[in-house]
Amino acid sequence: MDLYTLTAHEIRDMIKEKKISSKEATQSALDRIAQVEDKVESFVTVLGDEAIAQAEKIDAKIASGEEVGALAGVPMALKDNMCTKDVLTTCSSKMLYNFKPPYNATVTEKLAGADTVLLGKVNMDEFAMGSSTENSYYKKTKNPYDITKVPGGSSGGSAASVAADEAFFTLGSDTGGSIRQPAALCGCVGLKPTYGSVSRYGLIAFASSLDQIGPMTKDVKDCAMVLDQIAGYDAKDSTSVNIQHPNFEAALTGDIRGLKIGVPQEYFGQGISEEVTAAVNAALSNMKAEGAEFSDMSLPLNEYALPAYYMISSAEASSNLARFDGVKYGYRAEKFNDLIDLYCQTRSEGFGAEVKRRIMIGTYALSSGYYDAYYKKAQQVRTMIMNDFGKAFETYDVLVTPASPTTAFGIGEKTSDPLEMYMADICTVSVNIGGLPAIVIPCGYDKNGLPIGIQIIGKPFDEATVLNAAYALEKTITKVKPNL
Amino acid sequence: MKYETVIGLEVHAELSTKTKIFCSCKNEFGGEPNTRCCPVCTGMPGTLPVLNKAVVDYAIKAGLATNCSITKYGKQDRKNYFYPDLPKAYQISQFDLPLCQNGYIDIEVDGETRRIGITRIHIEEDAGKLIHDDYGNESMADYNRCGVPLIEIVSEPDMRSPEEARIYLETLKSILEYTEVSDCKMQEGSLRCDVNLSLRPVGQKEFGTRCEMKNVNSFRAAVRAMEYEQKRQAEILDAGGVVEQETRRWDDVKGISTPMRSKEDAQDYRYFPEPDLVPIVVSDEWVEEIRSTIPELPEQRKARYIGEYGLPEYDAFILTSSKKMADFFDGAVADGATPKAVSNWLMGDISKILNDKELEPADIPFTPAQLAKMIALIEKGTISNSAAKKVLDAMFAEPADPEALVEKLGLAQVSDEGAILTMINDVLSQNPQSIADYKAGKDKAMGFLVGQVMRVSKGKANPQMINKLLKEALDKA
Numbered sequence: 001m002d003l004y005t006l007t008a009h010e011i012r013d014m015i016k017e018k019k020i021s022s023k024e025a026t027q028s029a030l031d032r033i034a035q036v037e038d039k040v041e042s043f044v045t046v047l048g049d050e051a052i053a054q055a056e057k058i059d060a061k062i063a064s065g066e067e068v069g070a071l072a073g074v075p076m077a078l079k080d081n082m083c084t085k086d087v088l089t090t091c092s093s094k095m096l097y098n099f100k101p102p103y104n105a106t107v108t109e110k111l112a113g114a115d116t117v118l119l120g121k122v123n124m125d126e127f128a129m130g131s132s133t134e135n136s137y138y139k140k141t142k143n144p145y146d147i148t149k150v151p152g153g154s155s156g157g158s159a160a161s162v163a164a165d166e167a168f169f170t171l172g173s174d175t176g177g178s179i180r181q182p183a184a185l186c187g188c189v190g191l192k193p194t195y196g197s198v199s200r201y202g203l204i205a206f207a208s209s210l211d212q213i214g215p216m217t218k219d220v221k222d223c224a225m226v227l228d229q230i231a232g233y234d235a236k237d238s239t240s241v242n243i244q245h246p247n248f249e250a251a252l253t254g255d256i257r258g259l260k261i262g263v264p265q266e267y268f269g270q271g272i273s274e275e276v277t278a279a280v281n282a283a284l285s286n287m288k289a290e291g292a293e294f295s296d297m298s299l300p301l302n303e304y305a306l307p308a309y310y311m312i313s314s315a316e317a318s319s320n321l322a323r324f325d326g327v328k329y330g331y332r333a334e335k336f337n338d339l340i341d342l343y344c345q346t347r348s349e350g351f352g353a354e355v356k357r358r359i360m361i362g363t364y365a366l367s368s369g370y371y372d373a374y375y376k377k378a379q380q381v382r383t384m385i386m387n388d389f390g391k392a393f394e395t396y397d398v399l400v401t402p403a404s405p406t407t408a409f410g411i412g413e414k415t416s417d418p419l420e421m422y423m424a425d426i427c428t429v430s431v432n433i434g435g436l437p438a439i440v441i442p443c444g445y446d447k448n449g450l451p452i453g454i455q456i457i458g459k460p461f462d463e464a465t466v467l468n469a470a471y472a473l474e475k476t477i478t479k480v481k482p483n484l
Numbered sequence: 485m486k487y488e489t490v491i492g493l494e495v496h497a498e499l500s501t502k503t504k505i506f507c508s509c510k511n512e513f514g515g516e517p518n519t520r521c522c523p524v525c526t527g528m529p530g531t532l533p534v535l536n537k538a539v540v541d542y543a544i545k546a547g548l549a550t551n552c553s554i555t556k557y558g559k560q561d562r563k564n565y566f567y568p569d570l571p572k573a574y575q576i577s578q579f580d581l582p583l584c585q586n587g588y589i590d591i592e593v594d595g596e597t598r599r600i601g602i603t604r605i606h607i608e609e610d611a612g613k614l615i616h617d618d619y620g621n622e623s624m625a626d627y628n629r630c631g632v633p634l635i636e637i638v639s640e641p642d643m644r645s646p647e648e649a650r651i652y653l654e655t656l657k658s659i660l661e662y663t664e665v666s667d668c669k670m671q672e673g674s675l676r677c678d679v680n681l682s683l684r685p686v687g688q689k690e691f692g693t694r695c696e697m698k699n700v701n702s703f704r705a706a707v708r709a710m711e712y713e714q715k716r717q718a719e720i721l722d723a724g725g726v727v728e729q730e731t732r733r734w735d736d737v738k739g740i741s742t743p744m745r746s747k748e749d750a751q752d753y754r755y756f757p758e759p760d761l762v763p764i765v766v767s768d769e770w771v772e773e774i775r776s777t778i779p780e781l782p783e784q785r786k787a788r789y790i791g792e793y794g795l796p797e798y799d800a801f802i803l804t805s806s807k808k809m810a811d812f813f814d815g816a817v818a819d820g821a822t823p824k825a826v827s828n829w830l831m832g833d834i835s836k837i838l839n840d841k842e843l844e845p846a847d848i849p850f851t852p853a854q855l856a857k858m859i860a861l862i863e864k865g866t867i868s869n870s871a872a873k874k875v876l877d878a879m880f881a882e883p884a885d886p887e888a889l890v891e892k893l894g895l896a897q898v899s900d901e902g903a904i905l906t907m908i909n910d911v912l913s914q915n916p917q918s919i920a921d922y923k924a925g926k927d928k929a930m931g932f933l934v935g936q937v938m939r940v941s942k943g944k945a946n947p948q949m950i951n952k953l954l955k956e957a958l959d960k961a
Binding site: 103203238366367368 | 527528530568571754756
């Protein structure tokens with residue numbers, strides 16, 4: 001048996017029980033990376049020697065009987081927008097081709113504190129803008145189930161590396177679906193926690209009011225286990241919320257008797273493929289068989305979520321990305337005439353087309369004379385959508401929807417039409433607008449064997465219910481590994 | 485034509501909090517470039533600001549001391565612009581919900597009280613500094629000042645002359661000093677101001693077109709810039725021209741201002757709510773807690789000096805316009821010195837020395853108690869007034885107890901009756917003619933003889949005693 005095929009919690013337990021060493025687990029993951037990375041291309045940076053050295057250190061700690069962290073020895077990877085001290089953190093952009101932060105993100109610190117092993121940094125759409133990971137400056141990550149297809153995005157590297165068994169788990173970030181949509185397309189588990197659950201400190205911002213870090217894992221138990229390590233208040237992030245989180249892993253009972261599920265009809269309309277609809281409906285029947293109740297309901301404002309999302313996220317991005325100006329770090333144009341030219345050349349050369357498009361949309365939306373019509377209006381829509389969700393959760397414990405309108409699409413298929421690409425987020429953006437927790441797990445496969453994802457949305461800070469519903473559903477699904 | 489000048493001021497004051505506004509770096513002036521900053525205040529990717537609560541405390545304190553109403557639900561906004569001293573390419577400031585609004589301060593102009601409205605006070609972060617290489621073609625960035633907390637105090641256009649504006653600035657400065665919101669050190673840039681000035685024909689209600697002046701680094705420069713601008717606009721209007729709304733840069737060396745940007749070039753800062761920070765919610769209890777920490781303000785102190793010590797209004801105003809000066813005064817009085825004498829020394833010789841040496845009252849090297857002792861030495865007759873001035877100079881040079889300095893400099897007055905009498909007798913025996921003149925009723929002779937005794941004593945003899953003893957001796961002669 002190859003260790004790399006195991007889940008993170010299995011690896012954790014085996015290391016704890018001293019059945020295997022962290023070095024063995026790490027070597028297995030590195031071997032797997034060496035074996036399939038040519039095809040999948042999910043890593044921007046692989047930390048081979050460093051990972052082995054870290055694993056040996058943890059093994060030594062275990063051997064000496066020293067107290068170790070909760071995930072001691074488990075190898076994992078981080079999306080390349082999470083700061084790792086002295087390790088390249090590029091956001092898959094030319095702009096940060098040489099950027100080694102002198103500090104760690106809070107999640108990096110927490111996972112280091114849990115004694116995990118960092119295998120490397122995984123690919124993404126540049127600055128997390130995109131739905132296919134085709135916007136990376138460095139490489140196009142492939143879907144492990146069909147390497148002619150995209151892995152989704154923007155956390156495509158996080159999803160593909162987990163699906164391809166290159167990492168036991170990864171972290172992704174989700175601004176409009178960037179964890180959940182690639183999880184759906186790659187058949188892994190991805191959770192976007194409630195806004196404020198996980199510290200954003202050290203996450204290179206795309207849209208500050210929407211960004212949230214979450215686990216991408218092989219199963220729901222892994223997801224709960226990782227969330228237990230990264231959730232929690234952080235004094236360095238003013239928007240992190242100071243509440244007591246339950247132990248998510250311990251809360252997984254698989255008992256969903258009496259769970260009230262709302263099924264918003266707006267998510268099953270035009271553009272959602274029949275196979276996706278059928279798989280989600282089948283999953284709902286399975287959940288009913290486990291004792292849950294579901295009924296159709298409506299989120300009437302859902303259609304406004306996507307435009308509001310693109311206004312708000314682009315506006316914040318235009319400001320967040322202004323700091324990449326060639327002055328202090330990162331890419332600087334070689335030739336320029338004066339200060340303004342330095343900015344223009346650096347930013348023209350350093351950013352890719354999609355990033356520039358969003359900066360322009362956002363700058364426009366914030367401009368004097370347009371602010372009220374665009375940015376302010378979008379914020380008003382946001383409040384109304386939040387109220388819509390609030391009302392729904394007076395009746396339902398969770399809402400269930402498809403995670404992506406289709407299964408993985410072909411590489412290059414949507415790159416010429418940004419609006420069509422934006423529609424890939426149609427099932428996921430409203431959750432960010434509402435600040436809610438939502439998980440995506442695989443619920444079946446299409447006729448070509450590509451994974452189909454289902455999304456379970458919960459009340460704010462009720463990740464426990466969301467995870468448990470997913471856990472119960474997962475037991476009814478037969479998973480298929482990709483054939484690489 | 486006769487014009488009325490209309491002036492409004494925007495004052496930026498650096499707060500004297502211990503740490504910066506959004507990180508835990510020490511809030512201190514100076515230091516080697518880029519040694520007083522961290523990833524947060526230099527806006528490195530992924531870092532996040534966390535508001536220093538003390539900044540809100542200080543801003544509210546400034547607001548209460550200037551009679552503002554305090555915003556119960558405030559927020560912070562991003563002001564977006566590119567410049568190399570602003571590493572995030574936005575400044576976190578406040579746009580539509582400043583912490584303090586609708587206040588005023590009263591100022592004294594020619595014995596009359598004028599009320600100047602305060603539109604708003606908001607909090608924001610300072611930017612870094614660019615250092616331009618004089619020899620090469622390079623500019624260097626020093627980020628030490630990034631994240632130093634500032635308040636911007638915006639006045640209503642309520643001032644009608646550069647002099648009024650100067651008094652407003654002095655008054656505002658003393659309020660900020662008294663409340664210890666800012667150390668107001670002009671030479672360190674703790675206090676900076678932008679001037680808005682327009683003219684309108686006397687009697688006209690509508691305001692004229694205004695110009696804003698930047699780079700005004702001292703109150704003196706502010707007055708000069710305003711006088712210059714007043715004249716410049718009047719000349720344009722007199723010639724039948726139109727004043728263009730623009731921002732101008734003051735050059736204090738050349739004494740002129742030059743256009744910086746016109747209204748058309750006005751930057752669009754694309755303000756929007758800062759999503760990395762949560763709203764600032766201020767409870768009534770919090771406001772009251774801060775209110776209870778506000779000390780006696782200059783206005784109240786001035787009234788006390790007039791009422792309790794009988795100081796003239798002018799003296800009281802000058803003494804209280806600097807908190808350090810007023811604290812020094814109170815200290816010396818508490819140590820038993822006569823208030824009027826302390827006031828005279830502070831306003832006279834001490835202020836003169838401070839001016840000559842370009843020092844602030846905070847830089848006085850000796851203690852109020854030492855000044856009190858020096859005054860006591862004069863009153864006891866141990867030293868003369870002119871000797872006291874020498875003692876004061878010495879106290880500035882090397883702070884020591886006045887008694888020790890009197891001893892060291894040999895300035896003690898001779899008040900020993902016997903010693904003075906011996907000198908008088910010597911002088912009289914050498915000046916028989918003067919005695920005769922005195923007897924003949926020539927008053928000048930007395931003056932001459934006093935001078936002679938003083939000369940013999942090398943200036944140390946107590947003048948009152950010379951007068952008394954000489955008169956007795958002459959009457960007996």
